[in-house]
Amino acid sequence: MIPQETIRTAGLTRAFGGKEALSDLTLSLSAGEVCGVLGPNGAGKTTLLKLIAGLLRPTAGRASVCGFDSVRQQDDVLRHLGLLIETPVFYDHLCAQENLALHLAYMGTAGVVDDALARVGLSDVGEQPVGQFSLGMRQRLALARATVHRPAVLLLDEPLNGLDPIAVRDMRTLFRSFAADGMSVMLSSHILGEVEQTADRVIVLSQGKLAAAAQIDALRAAHPHDLEDHLIKLMNGGSSCRN
Template sequence: MEHQFAVHTNRLCKEFYGKNVLNRLEMKVKQGEIYGILGVNGAGKTTLLKLMAGLLEPTEGGAYVLAKNAWTQRDQVLGNIGSLIEVPYFYEHLNAAHNLSIHLRYMGMDADISKALERVGLGDVGDKPVSKFSLGMRQRLGIARSMIHSPKVLLLDEPINGLDPVAIKEMRDLFISLKNQGVTILLSSHILSEVIQTVERVAVIANGTLTLEANVKDLIVEHENNLEDFLIEKMRGGKL
């Protein structure tokens, strides 16, 4: 069934110990788009992605993936999403392929593990245990794990964290190729230049709500010389 939005939130609120982190946040992500979430440290990016992945219960309102409630209908949502949220955890003593096979077994799915490793540039890691991986290799493996079961929606929290410039370019190309296959990608970042180069639409979170949601192409035209300043102003809480 076709849904209007791949992911949306409805007056989404999240409080931690009485402190409002997200406050009636409204976000609508279209099917097959690459959508970026920007915000300063502590703005709520990870919290929002966790709510969309059904890892946290909203205080009020809801997050929906393909029109299913991520919290109350989590069983129907999980197979459709792949996520990489904060630091990915692995079985440290096992190699990359073994880690992916455990994930597939857990998801009850089958997939080509060698191909998934090749797609993220880990085709030649062989039997090296994950405990000996660099930060960038872990991040690549995390991305491979998030997409190996061919989810329709990818939720990626700072996916280029720890990657070198070559890997960043490879990941950008990978995201575009997944998008061309119809996958919807939500990614968070603090790195303005990267978001501008990779995503089609961007949202800025500040003070628990969106201070900007725009097409990147339009922003580039409208703020030719001051886009960075404009986005920083929005990240500081400048009104929509």
């Protein structure tokens, strides 16, 4: 069976003030796949995710989600996407259930709040004000909000920043469980270990350009002792063969 393609970009390019933040990026992602976007600060990770979501317009090239063009069909794109791009904002005086119900009403989409909360392990605290939540709980609630409409694709921009090790582990398990359900997950990070332990495949960005794209297993096999050095070199613009 050919895996269903969910994200496709072709020659995707975005410049700010004449300087390219993302250059000529062509990639595709399949249902059920977790793709890590690895790169140092300023490499173009957020720009890539925003272009896929249609939150930025490309200077050249295009992106699509489930066959819908990210610029011309942004409403369709957003229906198929779960987004975690900026620090999530909630109504702190309202409970988790109310926050998700308001989100669904605002978006005009269908979804089951209790299921979404159960999925991220927040059923027991669904009636507590979100202002009482820890950072890890807020991030899990953000994930519940991003997935309450059961999107085909989840875009996560540095979703593990600032979390303690237990919360990082819990989030990673959740990303994998969404992928096991057939969702495509694209997550960015500047931390190698986060990508290596979460993703099936990694793309490395360096100054807006694709420095490498490879399956994590293939990378590990090719660099059993120096994977970290190898990826750091790529992130800093060093050359490498592609797997």
